[in-house]
Amino acid sequence: MPHTLKSAVHSELIIKKSRFIGCVQPMTDRASAQAVVDVLRAEHPGAAHVCWALLAGGQSAAVDDGEPSGTAGRPMLDVLRHQDLEGVLATVVRYFGGVKLGAGGLVRAYTDSVAQALLHAQKVERRVMVELECTLPYAQEGLLRREVESVGAQLVDVAHGSQVIARVQMPQPEAPAFITRLNDLTQGRIGWLNGGAPPMR
Template identity: 40%
Template sequence: MKTIRNPIQSEINVKKSQFICSLFPTRTKAESKKVIQELNEQYSDATHNCTAYIVSDGEGFDDDGEPGGTAGKPMINVLRKNELHNVTAVVTRYFGGIKLGAGGLVRAYSKSVMEAIGKAEILEIEEYEVYEIVFEYSDIKITDTEVRNNSLEVIDKNYTDKVSYDIVSKDNRDIVKIFEKYSGKISVDFKNKQFLEK
């Protein structure tokens, strides 16, 4: 599975209409909606702000006033064709006075997204199970040793009254099994699933 590392923007002009494609890495519908809202505000003077997104909890697109099927759908098709996930595309159009027709619009919106993808840094990602391990400060050393010896990856650390690590195993080791010998000292709980770089 693929995504983009950083937000990217590209611009094309078709028969005096300006098309600005903004691509953002996003993981959820909520993140996509936030990005779309911010760009709608940033380009509030634009003729259209058409959108497409594919994220972990769904996908969607919107023609934003362009004729049905001429903007959002071609945009999401380009994302699918490039096997991109966890990404939101917004194409902002400033109308230049010359109508493009349905075919012209499909080509323009598709090309706009393809140009932006061409400029983006593409990452290979995979879905991993994230586990939270919780332990006392006095057990940091043994926990770090187990993490290192079993090639686990710590993706987040929290230090409150106890220490907690969010960890993943990129070679699918059984994380619960690794720590079961420390039962009572180190607690292990499944937290969620996340897309992470391979």
């Protein structure tokens, strides 16, 4: 089961006068990761490189930011993969100290920066959420609300038209049983619009 991180954790290494400031943090998608990297660039205008790696399903990335190809982003991504992480961004800000490290030295430096931060990070089980959308008669709205509350799901939105249209968010593994139970309780008067597809980000 993949894990993500509870919160951001930092590390700092000095290697042959170069300063490597590492950070690992939970991250859902590439656009959010890019925004974090942009902030780091603004906060560290004197840095030589801001390298990063994102492990987030189809939106994963490995960026060397001017370091020799394959010496920063890819090794950072490999560390995240080896730790069975998902939904995690690793960033390393490098201030160049005047001494070149060579390709092997760079790989070790970026790998160690991420690994050091992960040593202190708290991992949490990653729960994939889905969003269910359904329609049902007005008379069944109270029933739906009670069932949502009883399983600890979240009622994201309720709209009232010719029928009640509701959106419910819950952990993916629990969705099939929830759908079956509501089908039974409403005697089939509930209609499912998306069948439990993961919510669009």
